[in-house]
Amino acid sequence: MSEQGSYYVPEGTKWPTITSAGIFCLASGFIMLMNEINNASIVMLVGTLILIYVIAGWFGEVAVESESGTYSKQVDVSFRMSMGWFITSEVMFFAAFFGALFYTRMLSVPWLAETELLWPGFENIWPTAGPGGAAHIGADAHHVDEGQFATIGAWGLPFWNTVILLVSSLTVTIAHHALIAGNRSKLNIWLGITVVLGCIFLYCQMLEYTHAYGELGLTLGSGVYGGTFFMLTGFHGFHVTIGTICLAVIMYRCLIGHFRADNHFGFEGVAWYWHFVDTVWVILFVFVYVL
Amino acid sequence: MTATTADHHDDHHDHHPSGIGRWLFSTNHKDIGTMYLWFSFCMFIIGGLMALIVRAELFMPGLQLVTPHFFNQMTTNHALIMIFGAAMPVFVGLANWQIPMMIGAPDMALPRLNNWSFWLLPPAFTLLIGSLFSPGGAPAGGWTMYPPLSIQTGMGMDMAILAMHMMGISSIMGSINIIATILNMRAPGMHLMKMPMFVWTWLITAFLLVTSIPVLAGAITMLLTDRHFGTQFFDAAGGGDPVMFQHIFWFFGHPEVYILILPAFGVISQVIPTFSRKPLFGYSSMVFAVAAIAFLSFIVWAHHMYTVGMPLAGELFFMYSTMLISIPTGVKIFNWVATMWRGSMTFETPMLYAIGTVFLFSIGGFSGLMLAITPSDFQYHDTYFVVAHFHYVIFGGTITGAFCAVYYWLPKWTGHMYDEKLGKIHFWLTVIGMNITFFPQHFLGLAGMPRRIPDYSLQFTEFNMMSTGGALLLGLSQILFLYIVMKAIKGGEKATDQVWDGAEGLEWTLPSPPPAHTFTTPPLVK
The missing domain is CATH 1.10.287 (Helix Hairpins)
Incomplete structure (x- = not known):
């Protein structure tokens, strides 16, 4: 009507x-x-x-x-608000898994180590696969025996992944400014770079997972460390996949001449989502890999 | 309610689709609201029948009718269906019908998303109810799905988890829509602090939903991976902790309680001024009280788990923060009573229900305060006292609030007055039945009868018999409710536009029933 x-x-x-x-x-x-x-x-x-x-x-x-x-402008505002609140709900979804990580590291693992009667000899160290799980033998160990697992060091691939995502946040912003300025070729180039960076990130994550499963003995079943590690990075990777597909779609729309300086919510929605995915990674990098 | 637009085919702007497509493909907030209301009523009946099976088994000590496993499936699914199928959707239905009309908007902000929010529910509940027929039966470890029981359950648990995910998406999408509608679609001149209280309570409820439902999604996802993909979040052998599930679950669960009650508060904040013929007392304090309750709801979750083993500092923090909630709640109850003070009151069915809600919710609030006190809770935990408490809050507050809303707005929706005499009979039957059912459960709980057990000691027999009798009365009275609503849809005394002579607000400026599309040009609010 x-x-x-x-x-x-x-x-x-x-x-x-x-x-x-x-x-x-x-x-x-x-x-x-x-x-x-x-x-x-x-x-x-x-x-x-x-x-x-x-x-x-x-x-x-x-x-x-x-x-x-x-x-109309008013419809555009509805879209923007909805996207903002949708991202808020996504933040809370990740908060549940970060909450699980903090709870186990700060509370349940120390408590398990305190109650000597339950698990004699279990120590409060992180990373851990728990009293009944595999033993952790350092980051990027070259030889992992049965019943052991190694973790992925922060300053190799994960660091470069951080750089890739941070740069991609920058490139999508440059593309956005180009769109507002009406510079279509610049828009297409920088948006294209962003899509490529997203793909590179996903490729690196795939390499890392293959490495973890194939050589490090680190799996989803590696106790509470493996669980939090793969659920956080996995859900993040899933979101990056969605984000990259969305970027590819708006890339296509840019190429066929969609979006104008005053009407490009689709572009901005994806850009917001991409920044969100990027921010989650930075938090994840700090709490899962570095600390 | 289905006859909403039947009288308006002479309205030439109104090209309204007919047949099944009208409902399947609807983008109309009124039609979607109607679907939500009918859906929640169906779930109310199904959940109610499950409760009656539970009560029938508990009529006498010993095992008579069902196996303990089936009994547990009934308690679990009664809760899940009532909370996610009846109590939440009924208020989303009310929000759909009322919010656009109350703020002078042409529809919800995102009409297509609105349709999706509703149509996620039937498949979700197909899965949940279908779990009863799966190998091993439905989840039977309580609606809170605590591990390790929920990890050891069969396939029914997977069906319930996926169903909860779908309900969650539905709630989040619905809430996003409601927030966007309220913040972006108000008629010119309707400032935030001029919004009707029902709209305010829904704005805050929607915020709670958007922030708490994803946490539930996270919790049940971890449950699923613990069940099937080898993670050990809730297994101490892997460094996890079953108590962690309780923390994450109740971080969602406590806001959920306010999600259920706040819209009901909004409804009675509309109804009491109408029938007292006075403006709401302390409007802005009402708004701030709702906001305060919403904020506090995020920092009280562990009062559901005092007995699970927490550091003393935790017990104290959660005890005091919980008791703080009684302050904003007290403000609200004071304001409702003050609104009635010296008003020229009449007692039509909606007003009876509103007063009933205030009264019954207060009882539930006080027993809640008893449960908030950690040392007493050690005595009451997992007894029938808890069952009595939350039924006073959820039945006495939420469901009676929903009845109140339906009687209040039914003449607007259908264009006909409902049968006032029958409405009053329904009120008294419901309130009396409700009190016979749940009041004795206080005594049972204080005497130590545990919840979720199909058998009990002999000394609990009399109170259980009373409770079962009350439940039967309560259940049967709802047939009368269905009859009253059907009768009002079919015909009856014509309702005026304003319907109630003390009613104020934009929805009462529209015809009864309103045409399919209202406020396509926003009204000006002075």
Whole structure:
């Protein structure tokens, strides 16, 4: 009923219900997979395909509407607020895992070491896989025996990953300024660099995981250290993957001439998300790798 | 409620879709609100039936009707369904219907997202209720899902976890939408401090949801990886700690309690002034009290786990911070009473429910204060006293608040007055049934009857029989509620635009029932 008022209220939409159907398939398939029920992967695949279809269709529709000038300034503000609060909720999601890390390091592991009766000989040291877990033998050890695990040092690959993400935050900002200034070629170049940096980060994370699993004996099952390490870096990596895909999408939209200096919420939303992912990494680098 | 727009087909602006597509693909806040309300009513009935199974088993000592495992599934799923399926969605439904009309907005800020928030719920509850039929049955370790029990449960736990994830996405998306609507869509001239109290309470509730639900998502994700992917977050052998789950869970869980009650506070802050024919006493202190409650809700979580083993300093901190909450809560109760003071009061059904809410919630608040005191809590922990306490808060506060809202706004939604006489009967049956059900549970708990156990010692028999009788009365009275609502949808005395002669606010300037699209041009608020 947009013609009546200034605020755009869309007519009916099919996307949300299809999204829910896709999520239902994906969740059901995942449950089947975890419980070793046949055909789980087929159900998950169907769910994933539905979601890909929805994401392409729904975001595509919104992008077309945005470019055709359907959205007023007020709608734009709604989008911005929503993105801000969405990122807030993401922050709280990571807070749960950081909370788990702090709790175990500061409270539960020391308590376990204090109660001699429960686990004689267990010492409060970090990293640990707990009293019943594998022993930690330093960072980047070259030889790891059964029942041991080594950790990844902060100042190798993780440090360079930090640099890559920090630089990528900078490059996306340069691209944003170029967009506002109307310099399209500069925008495309710097945004392209950001996408490439995102991919490099993901590649490095993949190398690191392969190294951890293959040579260091550090796995998701390496007690509370392995759990917090892989859940924090894993969820972060998942968010970087989403962020990189989003960057690639706005890259494509920039190339076909979308976004104007006064109308580019899609670009800014992705940029905010990218800065958020970057900030989480910095905190993660400090508390997971350095300290 | 479904007949909302039926009378308005002569309105030529109103090209409203019909058939199933109207509901599946809706972007209309009123239709989505209606779906939320009906959905929560269905869940209320399903959750209520589960409670009746629990109460039937507890009618007499010994095991008569169900196995202990099924009994545990019933208590667990009763809680999950009532909290996430009935109490939360009913207020999202009310928010959907009312907030745009109360602030003079054409719709919610993000209508398509709004549709998604609702349509995530049916698949989520399909999974949750479906877990009853999975091998090993539904989760049976209590709605709080404490490890190690929740890690040892079968496939039903995975279904519940994924269902909770979907409900969580729904709540977060719904809340983001509500915040954006309130902050961005108010009619010109409606400053924040002129907003109706219901809108204020929802703004703060939505903030609580956005910040606490993701923490729950984190907690149940760790549960899932502990179950299937070899992590040891909650296993001491790997350096983890089962108590850590309780900390993370209750960091979500306590704000959740206020998520359930604050919108009900908002409703009665609308209703009491209407039927006292006086403006709300102490409006700004109400706003600050709600904000203070919301802030405090994040620093009191460990009062749910005094007996789990915490340092003394922790016990003291959580005891004092919990007791602090009684100050802003007291401010609110004082303000409601002061609003009624010397008002020209009438006692239509919504007002009866509002006063009932104040009264019953106060009882729940006082028993909460008893539980807040660490040394007494060591006695009360995990007894029926706790069950009585939170049912006074959640049934006596949240659910009666929701009934209050439905009676208050039903004439606006349907265009017809409900049957006042039947409404009053429903009120008295509900309140009497509720008190017969839950008041004896205080005594049972103080005498030491543990919760979540299908059998009990002989000396608890009389009070349990009373409680079961009350539960049956309470459950059956809700059929009357359904009848009253259906009757008002079908017809009845025409409601005026203002409906109640003391009612003030933008929603009462609209026709009853309002056309599908309202305030497409924002009104000016002076």
